[in-house]
Amino acid sequence: MTLLSLQNLTVRRGECPVVDAVSLSLAEGDCVGLIGPNGAGKTTLMRAALGLLPHSGQSSLATLPATARAKAAAWMPQARDIAWPLEVETLVALGRLPHRPTGSRLRPEDRAAVDSALTRMGLDSFRSRSATALSGGEQARVLIARALAQETPLLMADEPVAGLDPAAQIATLQVFRDLAREGRGVLVSLHDLTLAARYCTRLVLLHRGRLAAEGPPMEVLTPDRLAQVFHLNAQVLETDHGPLIQPLGVLS
Numbered sequence: 001m002t003l004l005s006l007q008n009l010t011v012r013r014g015e016c017p018v019v020d021a022v023s024l025s026l027a028e029g030d031c032v033g034l035i036g037p038n039g040a041g042k043t044t045l046m047r048a049a050l051g052l053l054p055h056s057g058q059s060s061l062a063t064l065p066a067t068a069r070a071k072a073a074a075w076m077p078q079a080r081d082i083a084w085p086l087e088v089e090t091l092v093a094l095g096r097l098p099h100r101p102t103g104s105r106l107r108p109e110d111r112a113a114v115d116s117a118l119t120r121m122g123l124d125s126f127r128s129r130s131a132t133a134l135s136g137g138e139q140a141r142v143l144i145a146r147a148l149a150q151e152t153p154l155l156m157a158d159e160p161v162a163g164l165d166p167a168a169q170i171a172t173l174q175v176f177r178d179l180a181r182e183g184r185g186v187l188v189s190l191h192d193l194t195l196a197a198r199y200c201t202r203l204v205l206l207h208r209g210r211l212a213a214e215g216p217p218m219e220v221l222t223p224d225r226l227a228q229v230f231h232l233n234a235q236v237l238e239t240d241h242g243p244l245i246q247p248l249g250v251l252s
């Protein structure tokens, strides 16, 4: 089943299209990595797809009423502001809001979703801590857990592993890959090309707002594209542990 369909999605900032006629679809089982240099349009694409930015073209999510959209897709934005000193467990339970009548108590299925999200993100021992008293990387994991607790068919996450230590980055991508294997869909923007190649089923490469390439990771991440789009001299290796994209230098 298709979980997200974009057709000619375009976002203009003034005269300039920063997302330019992008079409793509994402189905159950897909873990799609959205990659591209700084300013390529990744955040703008995701926010427009969710209907959070004015755009032309179509997004299957943008037209949904807010509650239906919150049941269809969870969104973890790049900004990780936690304003109030809520307990971690309470903050993660906010992910259940689309599923509960306003003001109601957590039902057993809500508690189960919160417990599962905390466990997946390795946060069981953090559940009673104040979220504002956590480190930046710990806060990021809590916000990912909140999105997981939403238990939506589609998870969209904007650079969710930025600021996480290497083990937490890998563990998070493993969670996303597992979600896809369980039949959900994931759209995740990433700057770490090795993680993108290893854990995503498909990559979408944006360059200056346009879809520059899409397909299996090793077909997208060719040395030529890394040079043209990322200005990188990079080695692309197949190892026993999976692909390895090793940047060697910057091309002028």
Ligand SMILES: Nc1ncnc2c1ncn2[C@@H]1O[C@H](COP(=O)(O)OP(=O)(O)OP(=O)(O)O)[C@@H](O)[C@H]1O
Pocket (backbone or CB within 6 Å): 013, 018, 036, 037, 038, 039, 040, 041, 042, 043, 044, 045
């Ligand atoms: N509010 C805004 N007003 C004008 N231009 C903007 C605005 N927000 C973003 N842009 C521009 O739109 C383009 C795409 O930005 P976007 O944040 O989508 O890129 P990105 O691929 O997510 O980058 P990064 O990897 O740095 O997070 C950039 O050129 C950026 O300067």
